[in-house]
Amino acid sequence: MTGKPDWTGRRLEVEVGAVAHGGHCVARYEGRVVFVRHALPGEVVVVEVTEDAGGGFCRADAVEVLTPAAGRVSPPCALADMALGRNRCGGCDWQHASGETQRELKAAVVAEQLQRIAGLDWPVQVRELPGGLLRWRTRARLAVDRSGNAGFRAHRSHRVVPVEDCPITAEGAMAEVTDRRWRPGAELTAVEDSRGEVHVTAVDHKPKRRHARPVARSVRGGEVAHESAAGRSFDVSVQGFWQVHKAAPDVFSETVAQLAAVPSGGVAWDLYGGVGLFAAVLAEQAGPTGEVLLVESSKRAVEDAVANLRDLPQVAFRAGTVERVLTDEDLPTPDVVVLDPPRKGAGRAVVDAVASREPSRIVHIACDPAALARDVSLYAEHGYRLSDLRAFDAFPMTHHIECIALLEPVDG
Missing domain, CATH: 3.30.66 (Viral Topoisomerase I)
Structure with missing residues (x-):
């Protein structure tokens, strides 16, 4: 092949391979990788190339299914119809897949990222949240x-x-x-x-x-x-953060409580704590003689958290980036750390700071499998192993997934 190819607009017949992170599957054509949306593994489809910058790969949308997979269904939204081509809405990735198939695809992505980035062979099962595939987004x-x-x-x-x-x-x-x-x-x-x-x-x-x-x-x-959620009321700025799935706040707070298991009288950190959802359940476990530190960069969210948790005097609040707050050597030494970082993950500085305090349990929440795998790998450098992983289909019809991981010291 000479020069850089440009297949934009070209139609190709391909056999679809494995699912990849990002809401597409991998196919190959004339030695190049084709990232295909709106297809399923094992299908034979006609695709139209939508982006091609040359090099080893291009992006394409399936426009005709020649051999459908068993998990294919008719999309419930007219704007996901294959006949629309590039005029499809970009909000959903998997409307053409059954709910069971979507969860299998997401499990495969999480497992692949953990194996490739963190070197872990971990069996992943994605759990369905109550409410079904539609009308879950608030x-x-x-x-x-x-x-x-x-x-x-x-x-x-x-x-x-x-x-x-x-x-x-x-x-x-x-x-x-x-x-x-x-x-x-x-x-x-x-x-x-x-x-x-x-x-x-x-x-x-x-x-x-x-x-x-x-x-x-x-x-x-x-x-x-x-x-x-969690038996409490929370006031949240409309522009602020709250889980978008109707059932997620209750399910996630219950899961965090199970994995955190803060001892009575113990100390817990709630990093990226938002308006106080997880801090509330940690405070109940720690009890009136314990301590919970909530750290959040949004001043408005901290104000909301202070008001939401005013009946829990064991909770202290720090407004500022997690990276900056954790440089304070006078913070109480935690028994348990819960952190829910943004999509990019916690990163080395935060992981180093958390691990240096040697908590007995770290509960790490992630909405991006690659970021989770990178952070798990960083924890491993400090002697923490992944001991539990709960994956939830908190964003049906999309490629997004929520994971809640428990990390514990290898010699713990």
């Missing part, structure tokens, strides 16, 4: 096209695909954004909280006043969502 972010229509972006594109509904999102939240016109270029947040109240905010990226910064304005509801 928080959605949408963009507005040039005509003022709300929608989601196409895959790997800034182009907005207008929507009338989204079958994975709570009906009330969607109805409040799709039945009207918006300022072109705006970004919308729609939230349906535990009380069923819908909150909609809009950020206009072309303010009326020159040089003014974009500001989120409340369009419906208020700026605070009222959530319930």
Whole structure:
């Protein structure tokens, strides 16, 4: 092959291989790797190449299925129809797969990342959350096209695909954004909280006043969502973080409690603690004579956490990045550390700081399998082994997955 090939727009017939991290499968054609979306392992499909920068791989969408896999189903959303080609919504990856098939694919991805990056052969089973595949999403972010229509972006594109509904999102939240016109270029947040109240905010990226910064304005509801989990109530800024799956806060807090097992009178750290969900269950375990330290970079989230946990005096709060706060040598020595870092993972600085305090248990939450594997590998350098792993299908129809890992000292 001479020069850099450009197959963009070309149609190829390929046999689909294994699933890969990122919502696609791997195929090969004329010696090159083709990352194929909207296909399943074992299928024979016709694909249209959507991106090709030359080199050893290109990206493509399946446009015709010649030999379907047993797990293929008809997508419940019209915007996932194969006939739309590049005009498909980019929000979902696996609408063409049954729920069981989706969970099998995600388990394979987690296992592959752990083996390839961390050198671990770990059997992975992905657990289904209550509620099924549809209407689980309570928080959605949408963009507005040039005509003022709300929608989601196409895959790997800034182009907005207008929507009338989204079958994975709570009906009330969607109805409040799709039945009207918006300022072109705006970004919308729609939230349906535990009380069923819908909150909609809009950020206009072309303010009326020159040089003014974009500001989120409340369009419906208020700026605070009222959530319930772990037997408690939590006030959360609509723009802040809360798990998007209706069942996730209860399931995750219960799982964290099981794996953390903070001794009565013990000390726990809750890093990237948000509005206090995990700190609440850790405080119950530690009891009134124990200590829980919540660390969170968002000042607004810390303010919410202080208010949410005002009945738990054993919880202390630190606003600041985890990296900076953990440089404080006067922090209480933890028996247990719980951390829920952003998608990129905790990274070496945080892992080094946590491991240096020698906790007996580390409960690590991750929404990206590759980041989890990298962090598990870093823990291993400090003598911590993976001893338990719970994987949850907290984002049905998408390639995303939530993992909660327990790490313990090898000689513990």
